Amino acid sequence: MKATKYVVTSQESDVLPSDIALKIYELGRDINVKETCFGVIIDGEEEDIRATVEELRKMDESNIFIKDRGFPPGDPRRCRGHRGGGARPGFYMMQHESEILPLISRALEADLRGEEAPLPIEAKKRPGLEELEEMINEEFS
Amino acid sequence: MVKVMVYPPTSMILSDLVERTGHEALVVSKEVRKKVNTAGLDSPPLNMTPEDPKKGLKYAAVDVPSGVRGRMSLLGPMIEEAEAAIVVLNDRCTLGCTGCARTNELTRFLLRTKRIPLLELEYPGDELAARRFVSRIREFLEGLS
Numbered sequence: 001m002k003a004t005k006y007v008v009t010s011q012e013s014d015v016l017p018s019d020i021a022l023k024i025y026e027l028g029r030d031i032n033v034k035e036t037c038f039g040v041i042i043d044g045e046e047e048d049i050r051a052t053v054e055e056l057r058k059m060d061e062s063n064i065f066i067k068d069r070g071f072p073p074g075d076p077r078r079c080r081g082h083r084g085g086g087a088r089p090g091f092y093m094m095q096h097e098s099e100i101l102p103l104i105s106r107a108l109e110a111d112l113r114g115e116e117a118p119l120p121i122e123a124k125k126r127p128g129l130e131e132l133e134e135m136i137n138e139e140f141s
Numbered sequence: 142m143v144k145v146m147v148y149p150p151t152s153m154i155l156s157d158l159v160e161r162t163g164h165e166a167l168v169v170s171k172e173v174r175k176k177v178n179t180a181g182l183d184s185p186p187l188n189m190t191p192e193d194p195k196k197g198l199k200y201a202a203v204d205v206p207s208g209v210r211g212r213m214s215l216l217g218p219m220i221e222e223a224e225a226a227i228v229v230l231n232d233r234c235t236l237g238c239t240g241c242a243r244t245n246e247l248t249r250f251l252l253r254t255k256r257i258p259l260l261e262l263e264y265p266g267d268e269l270a271a272r273r274f275v276s277r278i279r280e281f282l283e284g285l286s
Contacts, residue, residue: 001178008153057161066160067153070173089238093151096233100264103271104154110272117276118269 003046004069007056008039008094010101013063020056020064027052034073038098039064041073062108065101067094143285146223148248149235150216155227158275162282167223169239172215200247212244220251225258225285227278258285 009015017035024033024042029052031044042049053066076082078089110117127135146167147155156166197210200217228249235245252259260281265271 003174006153065153065157067156068166068168068170068174070170070177072177075177090151093149093235093239094153097153100154100271103265103268104275106268107265107271107275111275111279115272117272120270120273 001046002043002072003049004041004043004072005049005053006039006041006067006069006094007053008065008067008098008101009060010063010065010105011098012102012105013060015060015063020059023056023059024052027055032073038094041069043072062112063105065104144222144224145282145285146219146226146252148226148228148245148252149239150219150248151239152229155229155278158278159227159282162279164225164282164285167219169215169219172219200251206243208241209244209247212238212241213247216244216248217251220248220255223252223255223257225281226252226255226260227281228252228259228261229264230261231263 007020009017009020017037017040020040021033021035024031024040029044029048031042031048031052034041034043042052044052057064057066071078073079074081080086080088107117143164144167145159145164147159149155150167150169152168156168159166193214194207194210196214196217197212200213201209239245258281260277262274262277263270265274
């Protein structure tokens with residue numbers, strides 16, 4: 001069965017969509033590639049896509065993100081060129097997640113280095129009436 | 142390999158983190174793909190087959206808006222298939238196809254009542270929160286196998 005995937009690069013990545021496209025051409029598999037501003041869309045047989053995705057991840061493990069897509073690239077039912085422009089369905093989700101991709105990339109890098117995640121900072125508790133009384137007594141007695 | 146449903150069901154970050162650890166992410170685009178590959182459907186998932194509302198009726202009553210039932214025909218089988226789930230709560234990104242609040246409530250409710258391993262967390266707003274976010278997801282997924 002055919003499969004289509006988005007390969008999205010984080011804003012902090014040194015890998016360009018054209019680098020990913022070249023890498024796919026180098027691999028020599030029967031895969032359809034479409035370059036976009038955020039990465040590439042790849043389309044092909046499921047096994048080829050799975051193997052290619054593993055190769056692509058190695059290019060920049062913490063900065064390349066991969067997502068499934070329902071429609072093949074350039075499909076007239078989704079392609080903006082055929083639908084008179086405007087954002088395609090699903091754009092907003094990707095836009096929202098792209099904003100936090102650098103945070104996730106840095107977190108993945110820290111995770112790969114084996115650094116432990118910091119504990120959440122507990123909110124400061126207001127002193128109770130008795131504690132406040134003690135504090136006043138200590139200060140002014 | 143465990144089938145992990147992610148919510149929002151179109152999330153790139155969650156599905157990517159799940160597949161990095163070798164599990165299978167259940168996302169709505171895979172369900173849409175099945176429909177795209179079905180001959181005779183003009184514009185899936187906007188067009189439905191007579192079978193789809195029947196699937197949706199399993200999760201929502203007939204007087205529930207048809208949009209909920211239509212969406213549940215895609216999400217319902219995914220929930221049934223799920224062996225674990227990751228749910229992000231502050232989902233201000235659920236717009237368009239995933240923007241139906243009632244469907245989202247029903248999806249989260251069904252996941253909670255299914256008694257499968259479930260991780261609920263929020264999208265990170267800063268670097269430290271992002272490290273906790275990634276770390277919690279990794280620990281959850283490693284504990285599944």
